[in-house]
Amino acid sequence: MMRSMFSGVAGLQNHQTRMDVIGNNIANINTTGFKKNRVNFQDLLYQQLSGAARPTEDVGGVNPKEVGLGMQVASIDTIHTQGSLQTTGVGTDLAIQGTGFFVLKSGSQTMFTRAGAFGLDQNGTLVNPANGMRVQGWMAREIDGVVSMDVSREVEDLIIPVGSKDPARATTMVNFACNLDKRTPEILEGASQADAIRGTWGTEIKVYDSFGQEHIMSVEFTRVPGENNSWTATVTVDPEFADPTNTSVGLGDAAPAVGEGNTFTVNFSNMGTLAGVVDAAGNTSPLEGDVTMMVAFDVQSATPGEDGELVRQEFALNLGTVGGLVNTITQYAEASSTKAIIQDGYTMGYLENFKIDQNGTITGVYSNGTNRTIGQVALASFTNQGGLEKSGENNYVVSTNSGMANIGPARIAGKGKIIAGTLEMSNVDMAEQFTDMIITQRGFQANSKTIQTADQLLQELLTLKR
DSSP: OHHHHHHHHHHHHHHHHHHHHHHHHHHTTTOTTOOOEEEEEEEOOEEEEEOOBOOOSSSOOBOOEEEEOOEEEEEEEEOOOOOOEEEOOOTTBEEEESSOEEEEEETTEEEEESOOBOEEOTTOBEEOTTTOOEEEEEEOEEETTEEEOOTTSOOEEOBOOTTOEEOOBOOOEEEEEEEOOOOOTTTTTTOOHHHHOOSEEEEEEEEEOTTOOEEEEEEEEEEOTTOSSEEEEEEEESTTTSOGGGOEEESSSSOOOTTSOSEEEEEEOTTSSEEEEEETTOOBOOSSSEEEEEEEEEOTTSOOOTTSOOOEEEEEEEEEETTOOTTSOBOOSSOOEEEEEEEOOBOOEEEEEEEEOTTOEEEEEETTSOEEEEEEEOEEEOTTGGGOEEEETTEEEOOTTTOOOEEEOTTSTTOOEEEETEEEOOOOOHHHHHHHHHHHHHHHHHHHHHHHHHHHHHHHHHGGGO
16 A cells, blocks of 8 residues: 555656746746757656465466556757757857857866857957857968868857957059950041040059058050050059059069060950060960969158169959950950959958858958958867766756767758857747656646545544544
8 A cells, every 4th residue: 555655756756846947947038049848757666565476277377466666757859950940130149050069168178058148358259258168160361361161170269359450462464354445536427526536445443552541543445546456554553653664574484674664565356355464575375374463663651672673563454364355355346344353352351240041150250351260160079979978057068978069160061051140049838748757746746635635544444443
């Protein structure tokens, strides 16, 4: 008779545990990145009154007789289903859509979380402002002027130096393309004077020296008299202020010296495409491939050398590809126009803002219009994410059954993508929790009735002596 009472006690205790878990789930219904828990029960053990017997020639087999001794908690599982994403508009708020955890460091301790409500501290370090834990990833490194991201290195703190300087960069390349009108004033008989002046075409673009100081490069094309498919181009840097002879242009690996010419001739095929270039010294470009002129000019604001000569700056003027149509100088019977002019120089700028893409790459936006990769947020995945231990503050730590953390970039090796400006909400379903609460309450009440009934039976037993 006492067995039923102890079974009832076990039922009360374990349904109380289930109620504790449900209460914790409901309490965290609005906790960012929270993952709900689930309680599973199993029966405890059995007292065997008699064992099983195999069949004989006279009688059949006999089943065992067993009395159960209650129940226990089999497991308390963490359910890692995806929570809904809530838009916040805060650039440092990050959510993971898919599998993975953010990696945080507190001293030498590594923790993992789905809650991405991050921010910057006074040093520009990306942290969880609630506890100061530092978000881990990889910082970009610049080697020989090339920015690279090596995600094979150990993770490190992510530092976003808001307000830092992006040094000025001298122009090293200008991609120049335009269309020169094939038609001549004679073909345009009856046209206005403005339309008839199609024997020349000029355009300008800004270039920069090593100080980030702005210069104007002017390229003026003039139709070669008596030639149907040839134009003379004159290149001048700062035509309004500098001596035009200080600008020199030529084919080869380096521009010619001062005063050796700032003109070249552009030849076109009968198809209207670029056929080649001849510089002032008579050098001819290859009959195929890209056509590049080297341009040099004096930097007036630079300190002269020991010999008193001004510092000269060179850059490549890319005219396109022989026979090409895209981003190449052409000659068609359409109005002269500039299609593409791109140069790679810029003045000094300050980091004003940054953005984080779905791969976790942090890109700095500078006041000079440039974008530069700063770093990348790391994600961790586990063979058994259900084996992680909750350590509070929305964090998890590795356990002996979770497996080691596989840390890498987002969207690789099964890891989800990062959505900036959003937070992942709790995956707790209120309707489900309330239903479980009702079931748990009824189970608790039923077990209490078991104890109450067993007590009444014991009371009846005590009254037998009267």
